[in-house]
Amino acid sequence: EAQVTQNPRYLITVTGKKLTVTCSQNMNHEYMSWYRQDPGLGLRQIYYSMNVEVTDKGDVPEGYKVSRKEKRNFPLILESPSPNQTSLYFCASSPGLAGANVLTFGAGSRLTVL
């Protein structure tokens, strides 16, 4: 089944404790992206990647890091989480070519930072 898999789905952590949210897709998509979803703010892009070793900042990159060492994986790293990073996070992928690309989203990772 074509899908984007995120882990963990739920996580409660404390301020300053580094964490990584993994994202993997099995569709050989070139483009991958991370979004955060907050009430009243919709989906805001954190980082995106056009291909292996090519990443760029989205609209809200502060406090996050990403890497794209393999085409299928795009982990989101919070080096020193803070309470304002409590949110619902989504990883998404698409073929990345010009045209009407359809984003395929993962099921989401709910992060709470105490």
Add this chain to the structure above:
Amino acid sequence: QQQVKQSPQSLIVQKGGISIINCAYENTAFDYFPWYQQFPGKGPALLIAIRPDVSEKKEGRFTISFNKSAKQFSLHIMDSQPGDSATYFCAASRMDSSYKLIFGSGTRLLVRP
């Protein structure tokens, strides 16, 4: 900052009624306008999309209406069903970078039986 403004924030409709969600955009370079549907506990999924060369696109009970001069587009759900209860996001982008979407703030739709 490029924005897509979506309203209303929440909507309650009786079964069989029409649900209408509106969006407005600022960037005239946008030429791809999808709507995504999100059920609780799930990621968003593409529902329907339109390009500005047409004023309307219909897929089953779902219709996008597009007004290029007003820079507005809307989603109409005809004969709304309880199974349509979800959060709906409008979005916009350029077709040559349609993977890089700007999303609206979302509308939570509840269809009462």
